Each structure stands twice: as C-alpha cells, then as structure tokens.
Amino acid sequence: MITNxxxxxxxxxxxxxxxxxxxxxxxxxxxxxxxxxxxAEEDLALKSYLIHLVNKPIYGxxxxxxxxxxxxxILSLSGSQQTVYNYxxxxxxxxKWELFNLNEISFNELQAxxxxxxxxxxxxLNIKDKEIESAITLLPASxxxxxxxxxxxKEDVELLRSVNAxxxxxxxxxxCGTSLFDICNMIATKWDMSQQIQQIVYASSGLNxxxxxxxxxxxxxxxxxxxxxxxxxxxxxxxxxxxxxxxLEYVQDIYEDFTKVMEL
Amino acid sequence: xxxxxxxGIGLFSPQGFLDGNNSSSFLSIEDVDATVELxxxxxxxxxxxxxxxxxxxxxxxxxxxxxxxxxxxxxVGFCDxxxxxxxxxSKFYSSEMNFSLxxxxxxxxxxxxxxxxxxxxxxxxxxxxxxxxxxxxxxxDFGHNPVVCxxxxxxxxxxxxxxxxxxxxxxxxxxxxxxKIATRxxxxxxxxxxxxxxxxxxxxxxxxxxxxxxxxxGFRLFIFDAYKVIxxxxxxxxxFSKLSTSAAEYNATICFVGLDFTKIPLSFKDTMEDSGILFxxxxxxxxxxxxxxxxxxxxxxxxxxxxxxxxxxxxxxxxDFIEATVATIEMMTNSKAKxxxxxxxxxxxxxxxxxxxxxxxxxxxxxxMVVLVFPTKIAKKACELLIGESTDDLELILDTxxxxxxxxxxxxxxxxxxxxxRVNITLxxxxxxxxxxxxxxENKKGVQVDxxxxxxxxxxxxxx
Numbered sequence: 001m002i003t004n005x006x007x008x009x010x011x012x013x014x015x016x017x018x019x020x021x022x023x024x025x026x027x028x029x030x031x032x033x034x035x036x037x038x039x040a041e042e043d044l045a046l047k048s049y050l051i052h053l054v055n056k057p058i059y060g061x062x063x064x065x066x067x068x069x070x071x072x073x074i075l076s077l078s079g080s081q082q083t084v085y086n087y088x089x090x091x092x093x094x095x096k097w098e099l100f101n102l103n104e105i106s107f108n109e110l111q112a113x114x115x116x117x118x119x120x121x122x123x124x125l126n127i128k129d130k131e132i133e134s135a136i137t138l139l140p141a142s143x144x145x146x147x148x149x150x151x152x153x154k155e156d157v158e159l160l161r162s163v164n165a166x167x168x169x170x171x172x173x174x175x176c177g178t179s180l181f182d183i184c185n186m187i188a189t190k191w192d193m194s195q196q197i198q199q200i201v202y203a204s205s206g207l208n209x210x211x212x213x214x215x216x217x218x219x220x221x222x223x224x225x226x227x228x229x230x231x232x233x234x235x236x237x238x239x240x241x242x243x244x245x246x247x248l249e250y251v252q253d254i255y256e257d258f259t260k261v262m263e264l
Numbered sequence: 265x266x267x268x269x270x271x272g273i274g275l276f277s278p279q280g281f282l283d284g285n286n287s288s289s290f291l292s293i294e295d296v297d298a299t300v301e302l303x304x305x306x307x308x309x310x311x312x313x314x315x316x317x318x319x320x321x322x323x324x325x326x327x328x329x330x331x332x333x334x335x336x337x338x339x340v341g342f343c344d345x346x347x348x349x350x351x352x353x354s355k356f357y358s359s360e361m362n363f364s365l366x367x368x369x370x371x372x373x374x375x376x377x378x379x380x381x382x383x384x385x386x387x388x389x390x391x392x393x394x395x396x397x398x399x400x401x402x403x404x405d406f407g408h409n410p411v412v413c414x415x416x417x418x419x420x421x422x423x424x425x426x427x428x429x430x431x432x433x434x435x436x437x438x439x440x441x442x443x444k445i446a447t448r449x450x451x452x453x454x455x456x457x458x459x460x461x462x463x464x465x466x467x468x469x470x471x472x473x474x475x476x477x478x479x480x481x482g483f484r485l486f487i488f489d490a491y492k493v494i495x496x497x498x499x500x501x502x503x504f505s506k507l508s509t510s511a512a513e514y515n516a517t518i519c520f521v522g523l524d525f526t527k528i529p530l531s532f533k534d535t536m537e538d539s540g541i542l543f544x545x546x547x548x549x550x551x552x553x554x555x556x557x558x559x560x561x562x563x564x565x566x567x568x569x570x571x572x573x574x575x576x577x578x579x580x581x582x583x584d585f586i587e588a589t590v591a592t593i594e595m596m597t598n599s600k601a602k603x604x605x606x607x608x609x610x611x612x613x614x615x616x617x618x619x620x621x622x623x624x625x626x627x628x629x630x631x632x633m634v635v636l637v638f639p640t641k642i643a644k645k646a647c648e649l650l651i652g653e654s655t656d657d658l659e660l661i662l663d664t665x666x667x668x669x670x671x672x673x674x675x676x677x678x679x680x681x682x683x684x685x686r687v688n689i690t691l692x693x694x695x696x697x698x699x700x701x702x703x704x705x706e707n708k709k710g711v712q713v714d715x716x717x718x719x720x721x722x723x724x725x726x727x728x
Contacts, residue, residue, distance in 0.1 A: 259316070
C-alpha cells in the first residue's frame with residue numbers, strides 16, 4: 001500500500017526554503033526584526049499571508065495593517081518566527097484535501113489554535129525560548145504527511161480500519177518501519193529547523209518518550225494539546241480525531257494542570 | 265465516526281475530550297444505523313482513549329442509545345473505563361441507567377451472542393445484589409461459568425488469585441439486555457437464539473432477509489436455541505411452520521433444541537413436526553454428531569438437491585473479485601501479485617500441506633462465495649499488519665484471517681457497487697486445513713485463479 005519508495009519520493013518533492021524565506025528566518029534567529037521584515041517584503045506570498053493573518057479579528061485592528069515591519073513588531077520575535085514556520089508548512093498543504101475534510105481556512109485555524117494555546121502552556125510553564133515556542137508549528141506536518149501518503153488509498157484504509165482500530169501512524173510504521181513523526185523530522189531537517197524542535201515533536205507522538213526531562217514534559221503537553229484541538233467539532237468532522245493514537249497514560253500526570261491552563 | 269465491527273459488537277472509539285459541544289460530531293444516528301445494519305448485536309462506545317467527559321457529552325450518546333434500543337432491541341452502552349469513570353457515569357445516571365457498562369471490551373464479549381458457549385470461568389462482583397444475580401444468570405445463559413462473590417472482601421480475596429479465572433468482572437452494569445433474535449454460525453450451521461414468550465412479534469425480531477440469504481449461499485441446517493423459551497402462541501407456531509415449509513424448498517432443515525413443552529400445547533409440536541421441524545434436547549446432540557450433521561445437510565454443500573452452478577452474471581464480474589482480493593493481499597503484505605492461471609472447473613489444490621483457507625459469501629443482485637487458500641506463510645505475513653507482530657498462534661492467525669477476508673468482502677461489495685451491482689456479504693469462515701475446506705466445496709464448480717505473491721502460490725476460487 002505505502003512503500004519506502006513513496007516516502008522517499010514525498011521527501012524529495014518537498015521544496016527547499018525559498019531564498020527570501022531562508023533569509024527571513026536567519027534574521028529572526030539573530031533577533032533582527034527590521035532586516036527580517038525587509039527581506040520578507042520580497043516574498044509576496046509570505047507578505048500576503050502575514051497581512052491576512054494579522055488583520056484577523058482576533059488582533060482587533062480597526063484599520064488594515066500592511067507594513068511587514070509593523071506586523072513583525074505586533075507578533076514579536078518568537079511570534080514572527082512561529083508565523084513564518086506556519087507559513088512554510090502551509091506551503092506543503094495540498095490544494096485539495098482528499099483524506100481529511102480540511103481546506104486552507106480550517107488548516108490555518110488548526111495552526112492558529114495550536115500556536116495560541118501552546119503560548120498559554122509555555123507561559124504556565126514559565127518557558128521563554130523561541131525555539132520551543134516554534135516547536136508547535138511542526139506538529140501539523142504529521143497531518144500533511146498522512147494526507148500526502150494515504151489520500152490515494154483512502155478506501156483501502158477505511159476498509160482496514162473497519163475491522164481493526166489502526167491509526168495512520170501505526171499502519172505506516174508496520175508497513176514501512178517509518179513513522180509519521182520520523183517523516184516530520186525529515187521535513188524539519190530539510191528546512192534546517194532546530195534539533196530541539198525535532199526532538200519535542202518526535203516525542204509528542206507519545207510512543208517514544210525522550211530521556212531529556214524537559215523535552216519529555218513539553219512533548220506530553222504537546223500531545224495532550226493536539227488531542228484537545230482534535231476533539232473540537234471542526235476537526236472531528238474533518239476526520240482528524242483518530243488519525244494518530246491518543247496515549248492517555250503518557251499525559252495522565254499533566255492532565256490536572258492542563259485543565260487549569262485551558263480553563264476546563 | 266465509523267465503528268469497528270468484531271464478534272457482533274460495533275465499537276466506536278472517540279479520543280480526547282467529550283462534552284456537549286463535540287459529542288454529536290463523534291457519533292451520528294447515521295453512523296449507528298449503518299453499524300446496526302451489519303447484523304450487530306451490541307453497540308458500545310469505548311472510553312479507553314477519552315481523558316475527559318461530562319454528563320452533557322454522554323447525554324448525546326445516551327439519546328442515540330435509547331433510539332437504537334427502541335428500534336432494534338440490541339445491547340447498548342459504554343466499555344473500557346477505569347473505576348473513576350465508572351463511578352462518575354453511575355452518579356450521572358443513577359436511577360435511570362437503561363444502558364450497559366462493561367469495564368473492558370473482553371467483559372462485553374462474554375455477554376455477546378457471537379461469543380456464546382466458550383465456557384469461560386468468570387469471577388463476578390457488584391455491590392448491587394440484583395446486578396450480581398442478573399449478570400450471573402446472563403453469563404450462565406451465554407455458556408460461561410460465573411463465580412459470584414457476595415461481599416467485597418470475598419471478591420478481594422478470590423481476585424488475588426487471578427490466574428484461576430479467565431475474566432474478572434467488577435465495575436460493570438447490565439442494563440436491559442437485547443431482545444433481538446441473535447444469530448451465530450457454527451461450522452455450516454446457523455444458530456438462532458430465541459427466548460421468553462414467542463408471539464406475533466417474532467416476525468419483527470427475526471431477520472428474515474438474513475435467513476433467506478443464508479439459504480441462498482448454501483446453508484442447509486438452521487437450529488433454534490430454545491432453552492429459554494417459556495411458551496409460544498399460535499402466531500409464533502404459524503411463523504415457524506411457514507419458515508420450515510419454505511426452507512424445505514432448499515432442502516434445508518430446521519431444528520429446535522431445548523424446547524420445553526410443559527407450557528406449550530402438545531398439538532403445537534405435532535404441527536411443527538408435520539411441517540418438517542425436528543426437535544432435540546441438547547445442542548451437542550446435533551453439533552457433536554457428525555453422522556447426524558451430514559444427514560441434516562450441515563457437513564457439506566454437496567447435499568444440496570439442486571446444485572447451483574456458476575453463471576455468466578458472476579463470471580463477468582470476475583475482474584472485480586480478483587482486483588478486490590489482489591489489492592487487499594498486496595496492501596496487507598506490501599508485495600506484488602502475479603496471475604498465473606485461470607480455469608473453470610472444480611477446485612484443485614495441488615499442495616495441501618501448510619495451507620489455510622477462508623471463505624466469504626455474498627448475496628444480492630448476484631450471489632456466490634469466494635474461497636481463498638493461503639500458504640500459511642502468506643497468511644501470517646498478511647495478518648502481521650493487523651496483529652502488529654509475527655505470530656505462530658494458529659488460532660490468532662485464523663481469527664485475523666477472518667478480518668482480512670472481511671476486508672476483501674468489503675472491497676468486493678464496494679467495487680461491484682461501482683458497477684451498480686448491489687450485494688451484501690456474509691460472515692467469513694476460516695478452515696485450518698484443506699481437508700476441512702474440501703468437505704464444503706469439493707464438488708462445486710467455479711472459477712479458479714492461481715496467483716503468485718513473490719514466490720508463494722495463492723489460490724482464489726469463485727463459486728456459487
């Protein structure tokens with residue numbers, strides 16, 4: 001059904017970061033918002049993405065904000081980095097979703113929800129680290145990978161899942177020995193995302209806890225946050241609730257704190 | 265959300281958080297209806313992967329449960345939870361709990377008609393005396409051996425020796441049990457379970473379409489497990505007489521086992537016997553008697569008076585059948601198949617050792633049966649995806665093979681549907697040796713396709 005050759009071909013097709021994007025991220029990593037904004041202006045698609053994002057009602061601006069320097073200022077350094085990573089990931093999204101009932105708007109909403117709740121969590125944990133803040137942006141890559149690999153096998157997967165509760169990650173791992181989260185890391189490597197981001201997202205599958213205590217704790221929060229979002233009606237209807245297996249025991253010890261942060 | 269259907273239990277498994285806002289997105293009446301239509305005798309929602317729920321969230325499911333119960337009379341409820349969740353649900357619905365709670369899926373299985381007579385030793389405790397009694401009676405009726413603990417102390421002491429029991433039941437509650445006529449397959453025999461007072465309602469609770477389709481695909485022996493029947497009236501008598509008369513057209517036999525005539529007029533027995541119904545005291549009097557099974561038509565399809573032959577309508581759909589089979593096995597083994605030979609004749613299996621087989625029937629616009637003969641090695645490989653590891657446990661492989669053949673059946677149904685041919689599929693059967701398969705299909709003509717997966721030979725046979 002899915003072979004390693006198909007995975008290799010998918011990875012191969014992932015475009016490298018465009019030059020402007022590469023430079024934008026480099027300046028953001030250096031903490032230079034002004035130069036980052038100047039370079040970002042050159043990438044018209046990124047520019048449009050940023051303008052569209054910051055003029056959403058959630059930001060509450062009465063008049064349209066269209067200056068990239070101003071936008072980066074509003075988003076702050078870590079927020080700008082997250083937004084640019086989210087944009088990069090959205091470049092991988094299919095034009096038309098087949099496996100999941102998603103579209104550009106609902107996928108962006110998932111990204112936005114994850115980012116804003118992740119920020120809340122990091123505030124609660126008192127963590128101020130822009131790499132860790134950006135880690136959440138890689139998580140939805142697992143959804144994009146599932147869509148890319150399984151969309152043409154939708155019927156087969158449905159039949160398989162009608163007799164056995166197999167999630168996409170398990171099917172892929174059993175067939176190819178490679179998990180969705182391995183592929184997320186391949187994407188991250190291709191895009192020069194930091195090792196720390198890769199380690200957190202990899203452990204957030206709930207199946208491969210990290211030996212590093214901080215990374216493992218963050219991975220637990222990320223795993224639980226993902227299932228909090230995937231329990232929202234929009235994403236249940238999109239068919240995302242069971243695309244990977246929820247590891248309830250993995251997150252049990254942070255559950256009480258999670259309910260406080262999310263005000264459940 | 266789609267259910268997983270296994271052993272007659274339709275299981276829905278939401279993950280994460282359940283509240284009033286999202287529950288209806290997890291499960292709709294259409295999802296439940298579609299599952300019930302697949303001859304399900306229990307609908308359960310697993311709470312294994314649910315970390316948070318509230319009453320509003322569960323209410324949505326409870327409403328669906330009561331609709332389904334009303335319509336179909338099947339068991340509905342929740343399973344796979346811990347003591348904390350059990351306490352919460354019991355508190356939410358204390359006096360109005362008309363659904364069931366099974367601590368685990370395995371416990372639910374003990375109350376399923378598809379898992380009857382497995383003779384499991386079950387330790388049982390509930391602090392509600394009436395529940396203890398009700399569960400013990402049901403377990404006994406389902407062919408298990410319940411050991412009931414009267415106090416928590418007794419339960420605590422006995423459960424410490426867990427190896428003495430196949431299952432330990434606690435934190436479990438049985439609501440109103442289903443009253444649908446349960447159906448199960450034993451070898452080539454269909455067994456229906458009937459109970460209490462039989463009246464005109466039998467016409468509603470008996471699945472006549474399933475019965476007719478079973479006749480169509482070659483089942484010839486039908487047993488009514490009637491141990492729990494108290495009495496019946498003239499309407500039920502007429503129903504059974506008609507059923508037997510119509511079965512006779514297919515050379516099929518209808519038997520009653522365990523029917524007590526203390527409260528049934530003896531003249532009813534005469535009428536039923538006149539219409540061809542046979543009576544036996546014990547189920548084993550039939551199922552353990554190979555000679556009798558043969559005589560009654562359950563050992564071989566060769567007993568069919570009018571042998572059904574494969575026809576053009578089926579042969580023209582052969583590519584769909586092959587595609588469904590090959591695609592499924594390729595998907596499960598991640599290997600490529602090569603078609604080697606096609607022949608219309610009686611099945612010929614040259615290599616009989618190290619082979620297992622499975623079959624699945626289909627009925628509707630066309631009807632027939634697909635038989636798949638696997639080298640054990642391929643079957644094991646194909647099942648690894650479902651099991652998750654390599655195994656030599658033949659029972660597990662055969663169980664998993666049945667799931668795999670169910671997938672093939674589902675794919676056949678879908679491919680034929682694309683060509684406007686509507687069919688339904690029966691439960692799959694497995695055979696642990698070629699000899700046991702040959703007992704059923706030895707004299708049947710059909711289309712045999714030899715396939716090779718890498719170096720292993722695999723056989724596909726399509727017959728009626």
